[in-house]
Amino acid sequence: MSQIPGTPLLPLDRLARSAWQAVLTTGVLTLVLGVLVLIWPGATLLVAGVLFGIYLLLSGVTQLVAAFGTHASTALRVLAFVSGALSILLGLFCFRGALQSILLLALWIGIGWLFRGLTQTVAAAADEDMPARGWQMFLGVVSALAGIVLLVSPFESVTVLTVVGGCWLVAVGVMEIGTALRVRRHLPRP
Numbered sequence: 699m700s701q702i703p704g705t706p707l708l709p710l711d712r713l714a715r716s717a718w719q720a721v722l723t724t725g726v727l728t729l730v731l732g733v734l735v736l737i738w739p740g741a742t743l744l745v746a747g748v749l750f751g752i753y754l755l756l757s758g759v760t761q762l763v764a765a766f767g768t769h770a771s772t773a774l775r776v777l778a779f780v781s782g783a784l785s786i787l788l789g790l791f792c793f794r795g796a797l798q799s800i801l802l803l804a805l806w807i808g809i810g811w812l813f814r815g816l817t818q819t820v821a822a823a824a825d826e827d828m829p830a831r832g833w834q835m836f837l838g839v840v841s842a843l844a845g846i847v848l849l850v851s852p853f854e855s856v857t858v859l860t861v862v863g864g865c866w867l868v869a870v871g872v873m874e875i876g877t878a879l880r881v882r883r884h885l886p887r888p
Contacts, residue, residue: 717881718878718879718881718882718885719878721874721877721878721881722874722875722878722879722882724874725870725871725872725873725874725875725876725877725878726871726875727871728867728870728871728874729867729868729871729872729874729875730871731867731871732864732865732866732867732868732869732870732871733864733868734864735860735861735863735864735867736861736864736865736868739857739860739861739864742860742864743796743800743803743856743857743860744796744799744800746800746803746860747792747796747798747799747800747802747803748792748793748799750792750799750802750803750806751789751790751791751792751793751799751802752789753789754785754786754788754789754792755785755786755789755790756789757782757785757789758781758782758783758784758785758786758787758788758789759782759786760782761778761779761781761782761785762778762779762782762783762786764778764782765778765779765782766779788802797853800852800853800856801852801853803856804848804852804853804855804856805848805849805852807845807848807856807859808844808845808846808847808848808849808852808855809845809849810845811841811842811844811845811848812841812842812845812846812849813845814838814841814842814845815837815838815839815840815841815842815843815844815845816838816842817838818834818835818837818838818841819834819835819838819839819842820838821834821838822834822835822838823835
């Protein structure tokens, strides 16, 4: 479908003309990031560990400010203070060395997956009207098992997770580039 000469571009046409470029840029960046992760998985883990440490520090400071700056109940303020102090302590622990930050990151992800998996499984088992209940229980069990694997063997698991993440980024990047080129090919000609 080509545009009639002399007619203004419709808003959707203008959006499509610029959107394919954004998708292409995102695809190229995602592909490059995936390749870098696959080439340097150790460096990727180190960067992830440092970023995790920064996140914990900032999160802890925010929680401490909330503990002293809100009008919440005393119990909530104490919980925010304890949580903030622990977050800062764990953030500082990340900066002791690469192994500590990677270990803490793996444990954090493992605990999160374990609790999410257990919660998802119990919620699906308890609610007979839940859509895709069987799949919800299956995904919950898989998430919980993945969390247990990360907790039992954090270093090896997080390394495998990094490689899988790199492969995933490469695949997503290639798909985004292909999508952008297909969108561009189907745009109306000016």
